[in-house]
Amino acid sequence: MRVVLGPMEGVLDHLMREMLTEVNAYDLCVTEFVRVSDRLLPDHVFTRICPELAHGSQTRSGTPVYIQLLGSKPDAMAANAFRVAELGAKGIDLNFGCPAKMVNKSRGGAFLLQDPQQIYNIVKACRDAVPEEIPVSAKIRLGWEDPDDCFEIADAVEQAGASELTVHARTKTGGYKASEIKWDYIRRLKDKISVPLIANGEIWNYQDGQNCIKTTGIDSVMVCRGAFNIPNLGNVVKYNHAIMSWHEVSHLLVQYSQSEIKGDKGKYFPNRIKQWLAYLRHEYTEAESLFRDIRTYQQAAPIVDHLKRYRADLLTQPA
Secondary structure: OEEEEOOOOOOOOHHHHHHHHHOOOOOEEEEEEEEOOOOOOOHHHHHHHOHHHHHOOEOOOOOEEEEEEEOOOHHHHHHHHHHHHHOOOOEEEEEEOOOOHHHHHOOOHHHHHHOHHHHHHHHHHHHHHOOOOOOEEEEEEOOOOOHHHHHHHHHHHHHOOOOEEEEEOOOOOOOOOHHHOOOHHHHHHHHHOOOOEEEEOOOOOHHHHHHHHHHHOOOEEEEOOHHHHOOOHHHHHHHOOOOOOHHHHHHHHHHHHHHHHHOOOHHHHHHHHHHHHHHHOOOOOHHHHHHHHHOOOOOHHHHHHHHHHHHHHHHOOOO
16 A cells, blocks of 8 residues: 655644654655745745755655645746756645635635646646656545536546546535545546546545545555544554554654754744644543643743653653
């Protein structure tokens, strides 16, 4: 099985990628999206969101990193795709699935699911602009409202020459509701198109991964939110490993805090760590009390001090 660590805007930054790829055998990871309007972006935009470009476009543990672009104008997307390739990206992913209102309001992300021709134009322009050996992939939902639209959308992506297609098996209006997942549509897509597929949506554990493979008939899956609930979800899904213990998770929390403070996003750390604990609460009851302990802190220093004390106290207790 191939397992991809997917992008999550505002959550899965390069520091989190670094840490999660160290404790999981992910085959690939994708950056948060770079927003493209109508011009070529300066290099620092790409190197900030993907510092791995300076290291062969891979994490320290060797996991390849694709840069994700989001925009609605083919020429601008192509120009930025070309520049990203020049900077050494292992691959380029195009976002046609983001359901955020601000993104859709400017005709980006999932908005384009309503316009397969424009999706074709964007993918084709980027594919033509990028050297053949560099993959250009796309990520879609099943449609804006009607899941049957996925067949026309996926055909547009394939005809434009995409290397691979990730399908989040819900429509835009389906949001993130578990009841809206429709893996069977990926099976139907597999029978209609030849471009390699990655299944995304509602993969929280090993059995979900197995069920997804059985239903879709493909062996590549992407995990996103679940990777924050269970930090070793990649290995859980891929190898049926046991879920990481809370002792191990507490070590990662301290490790992440030290990386964030040293990194360029220290001012965002309080929100990031609280956000991560909010995800961890779904799997670890201990995360709830830790979240309550730090939720009123607005500065990084007291949070980091608390995490270190918490970790030290935990180490004195039986595992």
